[in-house]
Amino acid sequence: MRTTKSLMRKSHFLGTKIRNLRKRNHLTMEDLSARCVRVDPETAPSVSYLSMIERGKRVPSAGMLAVIAAVFQKEVDWFLDDVPEEQAIMPDKGRRGGINGMALEPSFLFSKDILQIAIPEMLSQTGITGRQFAHLLIRAHQEHHQNHFPDLERAAEEIGLKRLPLALEDIMDIAKGMGLKIKWIDRAPKDVIDEMGATSTQLVTSFFEPPSTIYINKHLKSNPTRLKYDLAVHIGHCVLHNKDGLKSVLTTGKSQVSTEMDNGTPQSSTVNAQDILHAWRDFESSFFAGALLCPKVPFRQMLDRHGYEINVHEKVGVSASVAMRRMTVVSPYPHWHYFDAYAPGKLKAVYRGNGIPLPWGNMRLVQDPCQHWAVFRKINEDSSGSSAQLSILDVDNEPRIYSCESIRVKDMAGNNHVLCAGIDLNPAIQAQGGDASGIAAELKQACVKHGGEAEIPKAIKKDLTSVAKILNINWVERGIETQARLICARGAVCPRQPTCYEAGKPQCE
Template identity: 65%
Template sequence: MKSNKSLTRQSHFLGTKIRNLRKRNHLTLDDLSSRCVKLAPENAPSVSYLSMIERGKRIPSEEMLEVIAQVFQKNVQWFLDDAPAPDELTPEKGSRGGISGMALEPSFLFSQDILQIAIPEMLSQTGTTGRQFAHLLIRAYQEHHQNHFPDLERAAEEVGQKRMPLYVEDLQEIAEQKGLSIRWFSDLKNQKNLSEDEQSQSMKSMVTSYLQPPSTVYLNKKLKKNLARLKYELAVHIAHCVLHNNDGEKSIMVAGDRAQYDVQKKRPNNSIPSTQLESQDILHAWRDFECSFFAAALLCPKVAFRQLLDRHGYEINIGKVIDVSSSVVMRRMTAVSAYPHWHYFDAYSPGKLKAVYRGNGIPLPWGNMRIVNDPCQHWSVFRMLVANQEGTAAQLSILNDGDIPKIYCCESIKVQDLTDASHVLCAGIELSPAITAQGYDALALVNELKKLCIENGGEAVIPAHIKKVLIAVARILNINWIERGIEEKARLICSRGAVCPRKPGCYSIPKM
């Protein structure tokens, strides 16, 4: 074993290399310390000691350095040579990632006055409803901020005092403290006066809870059989009270297709959706988003939930530990993870995305406003929709973003809502930035894998030398399902079947 004096003589760039690796992998000092504790608690550095190491004020013991090296999948000697950190490991500044946009030039055509005239006309011609467009605006705002809303996080933490887990009784107590009273209703009472056609329609959607002004929350008795959903709905109504003072349109929660319900009458709505963009559409969409984000933050406070994810390698089933739904777990992953390049889909058959987040800019497999007739059949979310499969499934995929191939990995799970309708939840990340962060040529690696997939009909076993790189990245990110995806064949996917990269192409209109 080397003495600490020996380490000192070889530690010229040690602190800088650790700091650059940490920042390149979007880890805080606390994150890195936690990772080390998970691997070897007896040799793990504290946050303050890590800070001193990075600033050259302290030299770690050999055992401590071995733990740090294991986190970053590096050889200990890499930290001790005389070479400074290579340029590719120097953190980029000001890189936000996310969705790229278009330049709004010439500015006189994109003035507020002209857009106010053009947008309603565009909605009318495309058949997009005002509420759909409002939700698209909210999603764009969410993606621009990469799902970081610290004011909502703070508001939720103040109410829940960062406790995790919160039980139904805790949420009921919080609701009562905020002046809300809780009543229960039976869904059958809402259906007894409906026609047969309306009853058939209402089977596809269900009012699960609603606020009766000024402060009475009505909960569907069916929620008693699904405590995770019950907790979420209570949290949403608490959010509406805290953030919006129970103001505005009745806050109504619906399982299934919300568009089928008249929110005032709490019954199926057969009217034609309006393509007019009303100001209330924006306000209601924003309220729904804020309350949903607050509810998830209340149930899964950022620091505690991030530590739980880290301990369990981002497994989706940790929802059972704190009794929250897979949907909440996967959405919160995108908000609390140190790695920013996430996406999330909630998909119903036949090809309708109910919820979308794509902070990594991934193209959509199909729309969330209309059904497309040529969805790529090889997206994991699509395959899970048409397959009778239990549990989760991981998939490694290669997808062109413009002319540049990128590599993604996702975990999908099929679940049922309260109407017994199946839908698929999918959370995934883009791996290309993580590969680059470790000093590898991500584009060359992905091109090599893409070529292998094309030569083998669209999917291929991952070669050992590429697998080695990907496993190292998976362990640095500490996401277990990436390693499971690596063990499967890599698949080519596309944004639409009409631009299929496979040779021969596999475009067809699937029967669902």
Template identity: 65%
Template sequence: MRKSHFLGTKIRNLRKRNHLTLEDLSSRCVRVDAYSAPSVSYLSMIERGKRTPSQEMLENLAQVFQKPVEWFLDSEPEKDTITPDKGRSGGITGMALEPNFLFSNDILQIAIPEMLSQTGISGRQFAHLLIRAHQEHHQNHFPDLERAAEEVGNKNLYLTSNDLIRIAQEKGLEIKWFNEKAKHNEVKQVNKSRLVSSFLRSPNIVFLNEKLKNKESRLKYDLAVHIGHAVLHNQDGVKCILSIGGAEQKETELHTTPNAQDILQAWQDFEASFFAGALLCPKAPFRQLLDSYGYDISVHKQLDISVSVAMRRMTVVSPYPHWHYFDAYKPGKLKAVYRGNGIPLPWGNMRQVEDPCQHWAVFRKFGEMSRESSAQLSILSVDGKTRLYCCESVLVEDLAGAKHVLCMGIDLNPAIDAQGTDAQAVVENLQALCIKHGGSTVVPHNIRQQLLSVARILNINWIERGLASELRVICIRGNSCPRKPGCYGKCKNGKMTQSIEYITKPPQDTRFSEN
């Protein structure tokens, strides 16, 4: 009993990695010894930590999987045997909730509020973190939301704001305009440094900021979000306030206790914002347009949508699943994050970090004056494996005048492996070359040709532009910098002597931000 805390997880992961159902495994055990074989329901309880198998039953399972009995016990909790196996359903990794009795619903309900209170995370921010994990696990695939948007917009890729106003009115919404001098209670709820672009007054009045009249792309997004709430949620208790720029509510003003209604509201906001992207960029026609232009971000100009909406939709409609996306504000605020390829965050989002890697493209872009997009190839070690990423970044300014960097990218390792090449060996070779040359290098001709082939197969033109610049080694934190000498040689007592202001605040808003 006291040596079986990881047993259920190990059996479940072994079964899934061998592509066996519970019925298959039970049948295999019956063939070994019908007397000690577990039933399907008993196997399920073992995997969930609700039952512990007898010695005879464990020996039966060990024979099926050709493992020694000791392997199933706590003495050998290798990471790969207890890490949840999600197959191809997402790029992120998880942890085993073992021992099971410590991760029961009752214990979690007690521990989560205390954890949030001690870390200064609000219940709303925790909800956004849960939603982001759900989104990444499903790799941005929400077919029901896509269908709902397509039914409303008829897959029209060129909807105008007038079209959207007409649709909103058909859905029972009344449109009114307001200026910044208006003393609406809804506007007062938002930090003064932020610009309220629109809000919904129950039950059906949508107020639009007059500044949107000169910003078609943002006007279309706000209208699409409110239409999303009307279609998906019928305005039942919906509180929708869309704002831009500046700092959000202070953490001391937010409740740390997770509230079920707040979590539901956060989920409804995510659904409406995802719906908005699907309405403005319907999947099939948008993919066709991207294919014609090699996934160049300039396509947003043709559709009169923001760069952000175009980038976020690329991560959804592309047949290649291994994407990431950051919407970063200084100093160190991640407004939106998506990591379908499992890339770590460029800075901590739960605590302040004094030594973020300055070679990430999102940081470097803040230091550039150019508003043109730029591509970068980067090498990063993730969970002990070396990954090759390519990203496209652009510096933009939102309606409130705040500058921020939008960055989307892909993990190239799966694409390299798909061509019959050992991606790990290729990337380790490139990493060695980078370190040899001080942290960056020109990609050798033979590997360059391989990557050019990958770029053309994926039909993503900014990979080729990334190859025209030096490949860079990046890291998660300064104390793990692989460069020799490291970039953080001037650290004293664990603090940077150089000025890096990209330290972060607690978790980001995971909604489909148009900013």
């Protein structure tokens, strides 16, 4: 058994190694201390003691070091080998977002003046509405910043005081304290034609009328989760925009925005200031609502305690959608994606902080979507509960391993849709010194050999399980226990042999 004296003789690089491991896994000292407490509360280091260990001011006991090693899935001897790491791997502080841009040459063609002339014409010719284009711009901004909007977080925390959970009565008290009045209306669901020409059911849930009245559909009385969210959105609008009237009607259903525009005019294929401002304020208010209902630090701690299970939303009193979207914000691991998908191929909400390509379009129908994406399979399954999937996808000609959890739910208008949260595992593998590209290529080869799906080889399963435990995301471990699946962005580039698409028709539905 190791003694403290023997540890001291071999601890030259111990603090540095712990610090590098913590930072490459995007953990704060508070995160690491909390993880250690769950392994062994008796010997876990406090935040202050952990700080001294990292700075070389203290040497942990053998038991304490064993706990830290368990969190990072390392052998204790790795910390004591008296050999510094070849490279102090730190989080990439270069490009924040997951979506790659492209160099636009000649650059003078992409000047502000030229784009202001060309974009409205492009939208007119493609049939994309100004509001849709505004949402695309905002999504690109959101992904570029990897959901990092500290000003909106702080504004919500000042109002909600970081309380978790917030009961409906708490939200009502906040609204009342701001001088807001609530009036109830009676609106029934109705059929609408969305921007893709498909008919679906939509329900107007609420809207704000200046200077201080929130009109709420009586249907929300039986759905306190949605009622809390609508109130939080309107509170956010009032906090951020001083109770002015420029705010869209809130609805539930397949369409991204209400067909009942504030000024009564239909959406057009030209861009105007109102489109951009409406869309941006919708985003800000929605982000504020999530931050109010699931404040960053308390919600992150709760997710960590429960292994990022989707059903944590029940403990917080929010919808699965709100909880899953907030996962992408509060997690210390930045490489997330999130989809909210309606049949037959409509993405109502998209976030791709990990650079994953879209499985289909959210502005137009795609003729050859890959049917092996988890959201597609879940839409077409008549099942309840969530399901995990491990997928291999070529991105920029390099195989990447994605893990996701999907759940099929029903909105208040009665439409079925699928929520999916997932992560890119390649950066997590690399953070532990693994060969992510090599593992992904080997896994892809195994899947190709077996017609597109394969059991994960034992050695790879061991590596991925270790990564899953460090990430502390339970559904990654569940996905590893299932067969890995090959997926693609479009059926025309299907990596399966034989391909799923022959003569332009899917063969694998």
